[in-house]
Amino acid sequence: LVITQGRIQTLLRLEISPGDGIILLGSLAWALNMVGTRRLVHNATAIENTSYSMLFGTLVLLPLGFIFEHPLQNLAAASLNVHAAVVYLALCGSLLAYLLWFNGLEKIGSVRTAIFFNLAPVFTMLVATLTGTAPNVWQLAGAA
Known part of the structure; x- marks a missing residue:
């Protein structure tokens, strides 16, 4: 919603500003990090x-x-x-x-x-x- 201002076509066409793209990639990396490492570090x-x-x-x-x-x-x-x-x-x-x-x-x-x-x-x-x-x-x- 924030990056595309409610227009999904903006995201599908990758018509986002470079800064918003970096934030989006950072959020995706954080999510993958948390999900991907969960089973590796559960006892740490x-x-x-x-x-x-x-x-x-x-x-x-x-x-x-x-x-x-x-x-x-x-x-x-x-x-x-x-x-x-x-x-x-x-x-x-x-x-x-x-x-x-x-x-x-x-x-x-x-x-x-x-x-x-x-x-x-x-x-x-x-x-x-x-x-x-x-x-x-x-x-x-x-x-x-």
Whole structure:
């Protein structure tokens, strides 16, 4: 609903913006990751799941970073504020978030934990509204 504004033909013809396509692929990758790894990690602890997620994510993304970007040049040119922001995102937005997510999976199970994932668009719209961007009707319909 959000990406196509209710027009399924838009999705079938792949007439979506590059950013929306990346979000769609990211959501698909997350779903495949959660479903595909469920039987492999059902006896693993939250810390083990987080460690494996970080390891395999790094192994996949690192070569892509070198193929499509110039990470060493960008690293050298970045300001201290950029380095601090990256460290914050790595620790809080990735490591801590994954650790809490897998802890939730361990404690209450995948079905009940998945419900909380559905709150992501709701909080995204709330933050966007607080920063001056009101959601459109399709975003509200998608969140509902």
